Each structure stands twice: as C-alpha cells, then as structure tokens.
Amino acid sequence: MPTTIQATGLHKSYGSSVALNRIDLNVAEGRILGLIGPNGAGKTTLLNAILGLTSFQGTLTVLGRNPWTQRDQLMNDVAFVADVAVLPRWMRVSDAIDFVAGVHPRFNRAKAEAFLARTTIKRTSKVRELSKGMIAQLHLALVMSIDARLLVLDEPTLGLDILFRKQFYDSLLNDYFDHHRTILVTTHQIDEIQNVLTDLLFIDRGNLVFGCSMEDFDTRYLELMVNPGQLPSAQALKPIQSRQVFGRTILLYDRVSREQLLPLGDVRTPSIADVFVAFVGQPNQQPIPPFSQPPAAPSSYTGAAQ
Amino acid sequence: MTPQTEALPTSFPNAADQAAPAARISEARRLFWCIRRELWENRSIYIAPLTVAALILLGFAYSALRIPADSVFLTTTTNVNGVVTRTQHGIDPIQIYTIAAGLIMATTFLVAIFYSLDALYSERRDRSILFWKSLPVSDLTTVLSKASIPLILLPLLTWVITVVIQSLMLLINITVFHARGIDTTALHAGLLLTQNSILLFYHLFAIHALWYAPIWCWFLLVSAWARRTPLLWATLPPIALGVLEIITLHSGHVFALLKYRIHGPAGSDAFTSGTMPMGEMLSPAHFFATPGLWTGLALAAVFLAAAIQLRRYRNPL
Numbered sequence: 245m246p247t248t249i250q251a252t253g254l255h256k257s258y259g260s261s262v263a264l265n266r267i268d269l270n271v272a273e274g275r276i277l278g279l280i281g282p283n284g285a286g287k288t289t290l291l292n293a294i295l296g297l298t299s300f301q302g303t304l305t306v307l308g309r310n311p312w313t314q315r316d317q318l319m320n321d322v323a324f325v326a327d328v329a330v331l332p333r334w335m336r337v338s339d340a341i342d343f344v345a346g347v348h349p350r351f352n353r354a355k356a357e358a359f360l361a362r363t364t365i366k367r368t369s370k371v372r373e374l375s376k377g378m379i380a381q382l383h384l385a386l387v388m389s390i391d392a393r394l395l396v397l398d399e400p401t402l403g404l405d406i407l408f409r410k411q412f413y414d415s416l417l418n419d420y421f422d423h424h425r426t427i428l429v430t431t432h433q434i435d436e437i438q439n440v441l442t443d444l445l446f447i448d449r450g451n452l453v454f455g456c457s458m459e460d461f462d463t464r465y466l467e468l469m470v471n472p473g474q475l476p477s478a479q480a481l482k483p484i485q486s487r488q489v490f491g492r493t494i495l496l497y498d499r500v501s502r503e504q505l506l507p508l509g510d511v512r513t514p515s516i517a518d519v520f521v522a523f524v525g526q527p528n529q530q531p532i533p534p535f536s537q538p539p540a541a542p543s544s545y546t547g548a549a550q
Numbered sequence: 551m552t553p554q555t556e557a558l559p560t561s562f563p564n565a566a567d568q569a570a571p572a573a574r575i576s577e578a579r580r581l582f583w584c585i586r587r588e589l590w591e592n593r594s595i596y597i598a599p600l601t602v603a604a605l606i607l608l609g610f611a612y613s614a615l616r617i618p619a620d621s622v623f624l625t626t627t628t629n630v631n632g633v634v635t636r637t638q639h640g641i642d643p644i645q646i647y648t649i650a651a652g653l654i655m656a657t658t659f660l661v662a663i664f665y666s667l668d669a670l671y672s673e674r675r676d677r678s679i680l681f682w683k684s685l686p687v688s689d690l691t692t693v694l695s696k697a698s699i700p701l702i703l704l705p706l707l708t709w710v711i712t713v714v715i716q717s718l719m720l721l722i723n724i725t726v727f728h729a730r731g732i733d734t735t736a737l738h739a740g741l742l743l744t745q746n747s748i749l750l751f752y753h754l755f756a757i758h759a760l761w762y763a764p765i766w767c768w769f770l771l772v773s774a775w776a777r778r779t780p781l782l783w784a785t786l787p788p789i790a791l792g793v794l795e796i797i798t799l800h801s802g803h804v805f806a807l808l809k810y811r812i813h814g815p816a817g818s819d820a821f822t823s824g825t826m827p828m829g830e831m832l833s834p835a836h837f838f839a840t841p842g843l844w845t846g847l848a849l850a851a852v853f854l855a856a857a858i859q860l861r862r863y864r865n866p867l
Contacts, residue, residue, distance in 0.1 A: 297683065297865075319686040326680035330866075332591065333676060339590050346583035347687050349575045387684075 246273045248394055248426040249294060253302035256289050263289040265450035266302065271443070273393075274423040278437055279430045280520055281447035287430045290447065291398050294428070295324055307393055320349060323392035325400045331383050333372035337365055340386060350391040359385035359419075377408045384412065388420045395420070397429040401436075409433065413440050434516045444516060446523050454523040466505055467514040468495045474508045481505070485522035496522050580687050584695030585703070592665055595699060596707060602657045603715045606650045610719050613646075614726045643737055647719060651712045651750065658708045659758070662700035666769035667780045669696040670861055677866040689861045693770065697854055700766040705754040713747045756837050757814050764846045765811065767853035774860040777867060815840045 249271040256264040263286045271277055281287045292298040294306055296315030304311060309318045331340065337360070345353045360367070363381045371379055380400070387395065401409040417440060421427060431437055444461055446454035456464070470478045470493045479486075481504060483495035496514055497505065505511045589595060670693070673679040682692065720743065727734045772784040792804035815837065837843065 295683075299863075316686065316688040319684070324684045326684065327677060330677045330680040332673075332678035332681065334591050336590070339587075343583055343587055344685060346586075347575060347580045347685055349686070383681075 247271065247305075248273050248275075248307060249428070250305045251293075251302065252304075254290075254293060254304050255301040256286075256293060256298065262450045264293070264300070267450075267452055269445075269452065271426060271428070273426055275442045276421065276427045276429070276440060277443040277445060278434075278441040278516075279428060279445050279447060280434055280516065281430075282524060285447045285524075286450040287447055288398060289450075291324075291326075291396055291428070291430065295322065295326075295396060321393045322396065323387045323390045323394075324396035324398070325383055325387055326398050327402070329376070329379065331371045331379055333370070335371050336367075337369050337371070337374075337382060338367045340371070340382065344386050344390075348390060351386075352389045352391060356385050356389035359388060377404055380404055380408065380412070384415070388415070393425060395425060395427045397427065399431055400429065401431065401433065409436055413437060416440070434520060438516050446520055448524045454519070461516075461519070462513065464499050465514050465519055466497050466500060466502060467512050467518060468497065468505045468508060469493075469510040469512075470495060471509040478505075478508045487521075575686075577688075577691060580691050581695055581698075584687060584692055585698060588669075588695060588699055592668075592699075594661055595665065595704065598661050599654050599657045599707060599711050602653055603650075603711050606653060607715060607718060607722075610646060610650070611722050614722055617726075617732070643723070647716050647746075650715055650719065654712050654715065655708055655754075655758075658704045662704050662758075662766065663769065665704075666696075666700050666766050667773050667784055669699070669770055670774035670857060671776060671780045674864060674867045679861075679864075679866055689858050693774075693854065693858045693861055697767065697770055697857075700769075701759050701763060705758045708758070709747070709751050709754050712750060713743075716743060716746070752834065756834070760843060761811075761814055761846060763850035764853065767850040767857070771853040771857045771860070774857040774864060810842065811846065815842055 247270060249269060251267055251269040254264055254267040254269065255262075265286075267290070279287055279290065289298065293300045293304055294311055296306075296311035296318060299312050306318060307321050311318055335343075341353065341356055341360075344351050344356075360382070363378065363385075365374060365378050365382055371382070374382065384400070401412055404412070413436065416427070429437065429441075438458075441458050443457050444455065445452060468478060468483070469489075472492070475493055478493075478495055481497060481500050484498050485496040487494050496518060502511055673682060720737070723737055724734055726732075727737070769780075769784050773780045776783040788804065788808060792802070792808065795804045796802055
C-alpha cells in the first residue's frame with residue numbers, strides 16, 4: 245500500500261513549549277485514522293504540519309510532497325475541515341459552490357448539489373443565516389465533493405447534536421470513503437467513531453503514546469469487573485490500568501485471553517475512551533499499581549502502514 | 551491485513567463512476583475567481599460609488615430644472631494659441647461636473663483605504679482563512695487578487711462611473727436648456743467630455759494606482775500582520791516616526807516624505823478631477839521620469855512580497 249503520510253522526527257516547538265516531540269508516523273493509503281488526545285496535546289499542531297499550515301523540524305512527507313514547501317501543489321489532493329465554523333459568514337451557498345468549482349480541479353459540482361438536495365439548505369441563503377448544523381452540512385457537502393486523496397477532519401462535529409454526528413459519520417463512510425482515500429480525524433467524542441476508524445492513535449503532550457489498528461484493538465484489550473475476593477489473582481495477570489466504580493475494581497488488560505479472565509468477574513470489550521484513559525491518564529484516577537506500569541511511550545506509530 | 555469489513559460500506563455507488571479526470575485550472579482563472587470573491591464579500595466597492603453617483607445625478611437634475619432662464623454663464627473666449635482673450639463672468643455650468651468627478655473619486659479613495667486595511671485582516675479574524683487555505687489557491691494568487699482591487703479595479707470603476715455620470719449630466723443639461731430656451735454655448739465651450747475622460751483615466755492610473763501603490767501595499771501588509779486595529783497600526787507608526795524625528799533631530803524629512811507621497815509629484819494635483827486643462831497636469835514623460843514613482847513602486851513590491859509571506863505564516867486570530 246502506498247504511504248500517504250510519513251513523518252520522521254517531526255518536531256515543533258513554540259518558544260520553550262514543545263508541541264510535537266520528534267514524532268515518527270506512517271499512515272498508509274486507505275486508512276481511517278483517529279487522532280485522539282486531550283486539549284493542548286499537539287493534535288492541531290500535527291494536523292497543521294500535515295496541511296502545510298505551519299513549519300516544522302524533521303521530515304514530513306504527505307502524498308510524496310513536503311507540505312510546507314510544496315503546499316500549493318499538495319492542496320490539489322488534500323481536503324480539510326479545520327473547524328465547522330470557518331465558512332465565511334457573508335457567503336451565499338450558491339457562491340460557495342461556484343467558488344470551489346472555479347478554483348478546484350477535483351471538485352464535482354453535481355455531487356455537491358446532490359448532497360445539498362438531501363438537506364434543507366436554500367441555495368440563496370447566506371452562511372450567517374444558517375444554523376450551526378446546516379453550516380457543517382454545507383462545509384461537508386463541499387469537502388466531500390472534492391476527489392481528494394487525503395481528507396483531514398479536525399473536530400468536524402464539535403457542537404453538533406447526536407443525530408447530526410451519527411449522520412455525518414455514516415455519510416463519510418457510505419458516500420465518501422473508498423480504499424484509495426485516507427481520512428485523518430480528531431474528535432473528543434471518541435466512542436462515536438469507534439466503528440468508523442481503521443486505526444487509532446493517542447497523542448499526549450506532543451508524544452504519540454499509543455497506536456494500533458482497530459482489528460488489534462478489538463482483540464487485544466479486555467476489561468474486567470473483578471468479583472470481590474478475586475482481586476489478587478486478577479492483579480497477578482498484570483492489568484495495565486485499574487479504576488474503582490461503585491466500590492468495585494475494574495481492570496484493563498492488554499493481550500490477556502478472555503478465558504483467563506472469565507472466572508474472575510464480568511468481562512467486556514473496553515471502549516476507546518477506557519483505553520485512552522489508561523494511556524493518557526487522569527490525575528483524578530486511582531494510581532496505577534506499581535507492578536503494572538503502562539508500556540513506555542513510543543513516540544512513533546507505524547501500525548497503519550500495512 | 552484486511553480492513554474491518556463491518557465498518558466499511560461494501561459498495562461505493564458514487565465514488566468509482568464519477569471520478570472524472572481532474573481538469574487543470576490555470577492561475578489566471580483562479581485569480582479571476584478570487585477577484586469575484588472579493589466583490590462578493592466587499593460589495594461596497596461598487597455600491598458606494600454607485601450610490602454617490604445616483605445622488606449626484608438626482609441633485610443635478612433637480613438643480614438643472616430650477617436654474618433661472620435668464621442666467622448669465624461664465625464663458626471664456628480663447629484665440630488660436632489657447633490664450634484667454636475675453637471672460638464673461640457668471641454661473642460656471644462646468645464646475646458641477648468637476649465636483650461630481652471629485653466626489654466619486656473621494657468615495658472610491660475611502661473605499662480603497664478601508665478595503666486594503668481589512669482585506670487580509672478580516673479573514674483571520676473570522677477564521678475563514680482556514681477555509682480559503684483548504685482550497686488550492688496560493689497565497690500569491692490570493693494577495694494579488696486583493697491588491698488588484700485598489701490598484702486596478704477601483705481606478706477603472708471610478709473612471710467608468712465618472713464618464714457615464716458626466717455624460718448623463720450633460721444629456722440632462724442640454725435637454726433642459728433646450729426645452730427652456732437657455733443658450734447651451736457655455737456648456738459646449740467648457741465641457742470637452744472625450745478629452746476630459748482621457749485626462750481622468752491618466753490621472754487615475756498615474757496617481758491613484760501607480761503613485762499610491764506603496765500606500766495600498768503598505769495597508770495590505772499591515773492588514774496581514776496586525777492582530778488588531780490595522781488602521782492604527784498603518785497610520786500611527788509613520789506619524790510617530792515623524793514626531794520622533796522632529797523632537798530628536800529637529801528636521802521634518804519623514805513628514806515631508808509622507809506629504810510628498812500623499813500630495814503627489816509636483817504639478818499632478820492629486821485630488822482634483824479630470825476636468826482640468828492639460829497644462830496643469832503632469833505630462834506622462836515627466837511623470838514616468840520622476841524617481842519618486844519608481845522608488846514607490848519598488849517599495850510597493852517589497853510590501854506585497856512581505857504580505858504574501860505573512861499570510862503564509864499567520865494563524866487565525
């Protein structure tokens with residue numbers, strides 16, 4: 245599979261604060277990669293570097309080009325939604341379509357019209373007259389009608405209701421994604437995109453702290469609600485995280501078989517959020533038992549490069 | 551490794567068959583769309599001068615109807631050498647044409663100031679720069695499209711509107727005068743529309759576009775740089791520099807330079823309309839030989855290049 249994004253030692257600092265700490269990253273064509281991290285973790289900096297919106301140190305290649313020095317050519321093949329609120333408010337819906345059709349060689353006008361026909365957006369409306377959900381629909385109709393090889397979505401559903409968010413991801417999968425495009429998405433609503441992603445990447449304080457494909461994720465991680473009295477034997481299996489809910493201990497395991505855990509309590513597949521908390525951690529959580537340190541943070545991810 | 555099958559749709563009805571080969575889009579076409587975009591966003595570019603023109607026309611039609619039938623007009627008689635031999639004092643029927651041209655020019659001049667200061671600032675303020683940058687339009691094309699508004703489009707628009715409005719005024723004037731039996735000699739003698747329109751065109755491009763180019767490009771640069779109040783950032787530092795010079799060095803070179811740039815090269819009379827006689831205008835040969843023109847244009851190019859670089863680096867506010 246050709247590589248869409250390749251980064252080696254990608255580094256960016258603003259003064260003394262490090263936004264990206266020598267990241268290695270490899271994303272193959274046809275993947276849907278979720279980039280998850282707390283606020284200020286470096287998500288947007290990483291996306292901006294990939295989109296040629298910020299300079300960087302180290303090497304970064306997107307679709308074979310350096311995004312900072314070859315941005316003008318790169319943007320023919322890359323589409324992005326940086327924020328749902330960035331469509332200019334003075335613009336008419338019809339003007340927005342005309343403009344993108346006028347400047348973008350890969351824009352399919354008929355497709356955009358078809359997307360919009362499914363909404364209640366009037367062609368004569370100005371963006372400022374549309375609701376937040378409608379603006380997002382319009383932006384998405386424009387972006388999904390661009391035959392891009394890489395689509396970057398930074399919090400595309402921020403502030404939108406659950407119905408719209410569901411519809412958004414359905415549409416992304418059904419109408420847009422094919423195995424030649426690559427999609428990179430960041431969001432705080434982690435669990436909603438669990439079934440959308442093919443790959444998962446956690447970023448924290450400028451480091452990539454976790455990366456795996458969703459096939460791996462589904463087979464590797466299990467969560468156990470320990471029966472009272474069986475905690476010592478459960479902890480002997482080296483959980484990577486422990487937390488308390490209603491007085492019961494919940495342990496998270498990596499690469500421990502379901503059969504081993506079943507006698508010890510209730511076993512379930514954890515959500516992305518559960519694993520995220522284990523890796524990125526929370527100050528309010530119970531401290532992780534000393535014998536089960538999370539794996540050393542590898543500031544690299546090549547899992548999506550099959 | 552096979553991707554998760556249940557998460558992916560099994561067929562792609564639209565993607566495969568609609569993947570038309572990407573047509574190439576020339577930079578000229580992108581520039582055209584960017585300029586159109588500027589006109590969508592800043593409708594004051596044409597609405598303001600058109601409104602002023604409409605008001606002038608209304609006011610003019612009203613006053614033309616009310617002019618006393620026995621009015622005496624200012625006429626001058628000249629000999630073959632163009633020297634005035636006889637002047638008859640009275641109402642000057644031509645003056646209103648000069649005022650009309652001046653008003654329209656002042657309007658577009660103000661529009662150009664506010665447009666240039668806002669052009670690269672508002673897209674950062676409302677974050678829409680992130681949308682524009684998601685499209686394959688380079689910073690060079692974008693900044694050039696914005697610079698072309700005060701440098702080309704507004705002078706051209708000023709010229710077209712002025713010529714049309716003066717022609718309409720003359721038509722009204724002649725019709726009313728004929729209908730009311732007023733002698734039209736004063737009009738025909740004083741108003742040479744063709745010659746005036748050529749002079750106006752020269753004036754607009756020599757002064758408003760070329761001579762003022764460093765001003766417009768400076769404004770664009772500040773609008774690409776300022777985090778807030780581009781108007782203050784564009785005007786206060788040069789003034790502060792001038793004041794500093796007076797206080798410390800007791801000389802006034804900065805202010806002299808600013809005045810020279812705003813007033814125009816000697817003899818060009820930057821703020822008057824195109825109805826002045828040729829002799830008062832700076833001849834093109836003289837104008838294009840003025841060193842100040844070329845240093846100004848060089849400065850404008852530097853400002854523009856800096857604005858393009860800034861747009862590349864600047865994040866939304």
